[in-house]
Amino acid sequence: MKTTIKIGSTITVGELADRLSLPVVRIITELMKNGVLATVNEKIDFDTAQIITEELGLDVDLIRADSDSESIAEKPVRNRSSNDANAVSRPPVVAVMGHVDHGKTSLLDSIRGANVVKGEAGGITQHISAYYIQHADRAITFLDTPGHEAFAALREHGAHLTDLVIIVVAADDGIKPQTLEAIRFARKAGVKIIVAITKIDKPEANPDRIKQQLSEHELLPEEWGGDTVVLGVSSKTSQGVKELLDMVLLVADVEDLKSLSKGPAKGLIIESHMEQGKGAVARALVTEGLLKLGDLIVAGGAYGKVRSLEGTDGVALKQATPSMPVIISGLKSLPEFADTFEVVRNDKEARQKASAVASDRSSAGGHVNISG
Numbered sequence: 409m410k411t412t413i414k415i416g417s418t419i420t421v422g423e424l425a426d427r428l429s430l431p432v433v434r435i436i437t438e439l440m441k442n443g444v445l446a447t448v449n450e451k452i453d454f455d456t457a458q459i460i461t462e463e464l465g466l467d468v469d470l471i472r473a474d475s476d477s478e479s480i481a482e483k484p485v486r487n488r489s490s491n492d493a494n495a496v497s498r499p500p501v502v503a504v505m506g507h508v509d510h511g512k513t514s515l516l517d518s519i520r521g522a523n524v525v526k527g528e529a530g531g532i533t534q535h536i537s538a539y540y541i542q543h544a545d546r547a548i549t550f551l552d553t554p555g556h557e558a559f560a561a562l563r564e565h566g567a568h569l570t571d572l573v574i575i576v577v578a579a580d581d582g583i584k585p586q587t588l589e590a591i592r593f594a595r596k597a598g599v600k601i602i603v604a605i606t607k608i609d610k611p612e613a614n615p616d617r618i619k620q621q622l623s624e625h626e627l628l629p630e631e632w633g634g635d636t637v638v639l640g641v642s643s644k645t646s647q648g649v650k651e652l653l654d655m656v657l658l659v660a661d662v663e664d665l666k667s668l669s670k671g672p673a674k675g676l677i678i679e680s681h682m683e684q685g686k687g688a689v690a691r692a693l694v695t696e697g698l699l700k701l702g703d704l705i706v707a708g709g710a711y712g713k714v715r716s717l718e719g720t721d722g723v724a725l726k727q728a729t730p731s732m733p734v735i736i737s738g739l740k741s742l743p744e745f746a747d748t749f750e751v752v753r754n755d756k757e758a759r760q761k762a763s764a765v766a767s768d769r770s771s772a773g774g775h776v777n778i779s780g
Contacts, residue, residue: 538733709766710749
C-alpha cells in the first residue's frame, strides 16, 4: 500500500527530502536531471514535487493539502550562530584522503591541471598542501593530506579543517587500512563523505567490488539505496573529474556553508617553515573575516605583521576572504601546525597573547613543530 503524504502548493527542497526520508542531495540531483536548479532552501511547486517523487520510483502518493498551513514548518538546514545575519556564502574546503597508492595526488594534479592552477609552492609529501581552484565560476579549496602512516595525526587534523572529505579508493585494489582510517577520521569530524573510485580506466578495474566493500563499512552508495555519493574517476583521462567537482559544489549548496566575511580575520595554520629571504613563512586557511596585507596577527606562540600575502599559486594578494588558503610571511617565529591565528589591534596585545601560549606550551613540555 502506498504511503500518502500531504504537502502545500509549494514546498522547500529540504522539507520534501524530510517528508520522503531521503538525503537532500538525492532530491537536488533528481531535480537537476529534470532541468530544475534548486538549493535546499528554495521552494518548488506541487507538480514538480509530484514528478520528482514518481521519477524516484517511490511508493508514495503526494496529495495537495487544502492550505499551505498544513505543510510542516520549514526546518533550518543547520544551527545558526547569533552572528549569522551577517554571514555570507563561502567556498567549500575539501580534504582528499586515502591509501598512499590509490591516486590521491594524481587526482588533485588532474583537478589543478583542468583548472589551470600552476606554481604551487611547497611539497605534498611532508605536510598538508592547499589548492584554490575555480570550477563553474565558483571557488573550491582542496587540502592534500599526507598518505604515510607516520602522518596519521596530520590526516586527523586535516579532516577537522574541512567541510567535506573525498576518500579515494583504487578500482583495481580496494579498501585498505589507511582507507578505513580516513573514513573513521571523517566520521569523527562529522563531515560529508564522497568516495572517488580512482583508476577506472585500468582493464582490471572493478568498481562494483569497491561499492560492495564500501557497503560493508556502512557507506552504501546512493545508487544502491544509500546516501553515500560514489563516483568513478580517472586522473589519466580526466573521466569523471568534472562530475566530481559538480558534486562537491552540490554538497556545498546543500550544507549552506557560510562565514563572516568582514571584520578581523581568523584562521588555521596548515604548515610553517623557514625560507631564505623571508624568514618564518606560514601556509594558512582563513576561516572568517578579511585578512589584509599589513595586519598584525597572533598564531599560537608566534606573532608579527603580515609582510607578504600570497595565494597558493604564488600571486601576491592585498586581502584574503574565508576558505582561502594563503602563504604569509612576517611572523617573528614559526607557528605550529593546527595553531589558530587571529588579527589583533596592537603590538602589545600580540606579544601578550603569543607569550601566554608559549608559556603554556613550555610548562606542558613543548609541542612538536610540524614544518616543511
